[in-house]
Amino acid sequence: MKINQLETEMRNPETLNLDNLSIEEIVGKINAENLNVAKAVESQNQIITQVIEDVSDRFNEGGRLVYCGAGTSGRLGMLDAVELVPTYGLEKGRAIGLIAGGTAAMYQAVEGAEDSRKMAKEDLEKIKLNEKDIVIAIAASGRTPYAIGALDYAKKKSALGVALVCVSNSEMEKYAKYTIAPIVGPEIVTGSTRMKAGSAQKMVLNAISTAVMVKNGKVYQNLMVNVLPTNKKLVARAVGIIVETTGCSINEAKKWLEKAKEDVPVAIIMQKKGIDRKQAITLLEKNGNRVIDALK
Numbered sequence: 001m002k003i004n005q006l007e008t009e010m011r012n013p014e015t016l017n018l019d020n021l022s023i024e025e026i027v028g029k030i031n032a033e034n035l036n037v038a039k040a041v042e043s044q045n046q047i048i049t050q051v052i053e054d055v056s057d058r059f060n061e062g063g064r065l066v067y068c069g070a071g072t073s074g075r076l077g078m079l080d081a082v083e084l085v086p087t088y089g090l091e092k093g094r095a096i097g098l099i100a101g102g103t104a105a106m107y108q109a110v111e112g113a114e115d116s117r118k119m120a121k122e123d124l125e126k127i128k129l130n131e132k133d134i135v136i137a138i139a140a141s142g143r144t145p146y147a148i149g150a151l152d153y154a155k156k157k158s159a160l161g162v163a164l165v166c167v168s169n170s171e172m173e174k175y176a177k178y179t180i181a182p183i184v185g186p187e188i189v190t191g192s193t194r195m196k197a198g199s200a201q202k203m204v205l206n207a208i209s210t211a212v213m214v215k216n217g218k219v220y221q222n223l224m225v226n227v228l229p230t231n232k233k234l235v236a237r238a239v240g241i242i243v244e245t246t247g248c249s250i251n252e253a254k255k256w257l258e259k260a261k262e263d264v265p266v267a268i269i270m271q272k273k274g275i276d277r278k279q280a281i282t283l284l285e286k287n288g289n290r291v292i293d294a295l296k
Helices: 023-042 045-060 071-088 117-126 145-156 171-175 196-215 232-246 250-259 264-273 277-286
Strands: 065-069 095-099 134-138 160-164 178-180
Touching: 023 045, 023 196, 045 134, 045 160, 045 178, 045 196, 065 071, 065 117, 065 145, 065 196, 071 095, 071 134, 071 196, 095 117, 117 145, 134 145, 134 196, 145 160, 145 171, 160 171, 160 196, 232 250, 232 264, 250 264, 264 277
Parallel strands: 065 095, 065 134, 134 160, 160 178
Antiparallel strands: none
16 A cells, blocks of 8 residues: 555544634644544554453563654553553563664654664564563554564564554554554545544553553552552552551551552552561462452
C-alpha cells in the first residue's frame, strides 16, 4: 500500500482550512477530533483483552515486557516502560523500552533509524530476548521497518509478538500473533501521528500494562500498593495507602512504613496480621505477593 493511501496519511476533510481559523476554532477542531480516539480504542476491547490474558500469563512466569518503536511510537513505549518501576515497584529489567536510534532518539530525531530492521534485531539481541518475553511493536503506519524487524525477530525467538498500529491491513500483522488497530482516521495536521494516533497508542499501552500489573498483584483494591516512596509526594501516598487499608492514624502508618523498610504491602500485612516484617514477607511470598490473598 502506498503511504498516501494509509488512513494516518490521508487529509482530514474537517480541517482543510485549518490555517485560516481562529485559535479558538483550532482548539475546537482538535478537541472534536480527539473525541473519536476513545471510541477507536474501545472498538479494540476484545483483542486488547486477549492480548492482556496472554501477556499476563507470560509475565507472571518471568517474561519481560519489551516495547519497540520509532519516533513518537518509540517514545510512548519508553514512557510506559519507565513508569512501571516507580508506580508498581516493578523490578528493573522487567519492562524495557527500545527506540530506533537508541536513547538519543528520545530527545531528537535520528535520521534513518526507523528504516532499519537490522537495528531492531541487534537491539533485541543485546537484551537477550527469549521465548518467555513479550514484544509490543508500535507504529501508527503499521509499516515501520524497525517495528517489523522487532516482530520478525520475536517470532524467530518464539517470543510473543503484539503489533499496535492505527491503520487497516498493516504490514506488521504478518509478523505478529496479535494486532491491535484503533483506526483514528486522518490527523488534524496531515500525517502528524503524534496527535490522535499517539493518543490512541498511549491509551492502549496504559490498558495493557495496568491490567498486567493488577493481575501480577501490584495493586490492592485500586491502590498502587507497590509504589516506591522515593520522594515526598510518594512517601505521602504510601502513608495514605496504609491509612486507607488499615484504618490506622497517619503517625502510626509512618511507623509501620519505617518498620517495613519502606515496603507498603509488608507494612499493611504487618499491621493487619499483627506479625513482624520477616513473617509478613514470607506470607506475601506464599501468596504470590498479592496483598488480597495474603490477608485471607
